[in-house]
Amino acid sequence: MSFPLPALSQIPPEIVALTDYEALARQHLGEQAWAYYAGGAADEITLRENRSGYDALKLLPRVLRDMTGGHTRMTLLGQTYDHPIFLAPIAYQRMAHAQGELATVLGASALKAGMVVSTRASVPLEEIAAAAQTRLWFQLYMQPDRAFTQRLVQRAEAAGYQALVLTVDAPLNGIRNRQQRAQFHLPPGVEAINLRGMTPPDLRPRQAGENVAFGALLDEAPTWQDIAWLRSITTLPILLKGILSSADAELAIQHGFAGVIVSNHGGRILDTLPATVDVLPQITAQVAGRIPVLVDGGIRRGTDVLKALALGASAVLIGRPYIFGLSVAGPIGVAHVLNILRAEFEVAMGLTGCATVSDITPDILWQR
Ligand SMILES: Cc1cc2nc3c(=O)[nH]c(=O)nc-3n(C[C@H](O)[C@H](O)[C@H](O)COP(=O)(O)O)c2cc1C
Ligand SMILES: CCCCCCC(=O)C(=O)O
DSSP states (O other): OOOOGGGGGGSOTTOOSHHHHHHHHHHHSOHHHHHHHHOOSTTOHHHHHHHHHHHHOOBOOOOSOOOTTOOOOEEETTEEESSSEEEOOOSOGGGTSTTTHHHHHHHHHHTTOOEEEOTTOSSOHHHHHHHOSSOEEEEEOOOSSHHHHHHHHHHHHHHTOOOEEEEOSOSSOOOOHHHHHTTOOOOTTOOOGGGTTSOOOOOOOOOTTSOSSTTHHHHTSOOGGGHHHHHHTOOSOEEEEEEOOHHHHHHHHHTTOSEEEEOOGGGTSSTTOOOHHHHHHHHHHHHTTSSOEEEESSOOSHHHHHHHHHTTOSEEEEOHHHHHHHHHHHHHHHHHHHHHHHHHHHHHHHHHTOSSGGGOOGGGBOOO
C-alpha cells in the first residue's frame, strides 16, 4: 500500500522548503479552505509568534565530535521511530484533497512518520488504519455523549491505533475572524464522518447579548474528573494535547497521562497565548523526564525540530505544512514535506555535532 519514494522526483525542482508549498497551496485551495487551514484566531498574534519564537533562538554548534554511526531514530512510548517528526491531527482533510486522510497516510507511510488522526477526520478511521504502513495515534475530542466517546475509543483501539491523544485546548471554537471574513463553511460531502450519529452541539447563531460559550458547550466540556473514566475504558496510552502551563503538565502526570503535547492549537483557539517554543522549557523542566513532552506550532525547518529537542521535547508535530503539501501534490506532497524536514533536521544535527537525538542537549542553543 505504500507508494515508492522515487515518485518524489515528480515534484517541481523549485519546491525546496516547506514554505514553498504554502504559496502554491493558496492557489490550489479556494479562498474559504485557505482561510480555514492557514488562519488563526482573532489577530493571529499567536500564529505569528509560534514561528518567530523559533527564529529568535540561535544555535551554537559543537565541532570535531565523533559522528560515526549517526542517525535520527528515537524511541517513544516503547516504540522506535525513524525520526521525531509526527503529523499533527488536522480535521476535514478531504477539503484539501479528494482522498483526504487516505492520501495523507500514504505520504506518512513513505517516510515512516507517526500520524495522529483527528476525531474530525473526513474519512472513517478504520479506512485510514487499513491504508497505513506507519504508526497511527487517534486524537480524541471527548463528546458530551460518553457512550459515543467510548465507542469511538473502542473503534480506534480495534483498528490498531497505538495511542490516544486527548485534545483539551478547544472546548469551544476560537474567534476566527479570517474564516468569518471568508464566510467559511464546510463544502458539501466533507464532514466529520467518525462523529456520524452523534447529536451535534447547539451551534445556532446567538442573539445579541446571549451567551456564546457558557451554558451547554462549556457545561459539557470534559474536566480532570473525566480522566479516570477515560483511562478505565482503554488500555492505550493517552497523551494530553493542548498544554501550556507547567501546573497542568504536573496534573497530567498525576492523572496518569503517558505524555503531554505542548500546543496552542496552531494559534487557532485563543489569541495572544505564548508561542509553544517559549513555554516548552518550563514544561520540560517541570516534567523532568517522567513522561515524554512533545510540541507543535510553527515548526517549518529542520533547525526548529533541533531547537525543540534541545529544549527537552522528545518529538515534534507539524500541522499546516503537510496540509499544504497534500493540497498541491497529494500523498507525494505529504511525503515530500516530511522528506524535506527530516533531511533538514539531519543536516542540522550533523552541523551542530549531534550524532543521535540523545546528543541534542541545551548546550547547542546560544545564550546571549
Ligand atoms: C486546519 C486545522 C485543523 C486542525 N484540526 C485539529 C483537530 O481536529 N484536532 C486537534 O487536536 N488539533 C487540530 N489542529 C491543531 C493541530 O493539531 C496542531 O496543533 C497545529 O496545527 C500545529 O501548528 P502548525 O500548523 O503551525 O504546525 C488543527 C490545526 C489546523 C491548522
Ligand atoms: C470546538 C472546536 C472544534 C474544532 C475542530 C477542528 C479543529 O480542531 C480546528 O479547526 O482547529
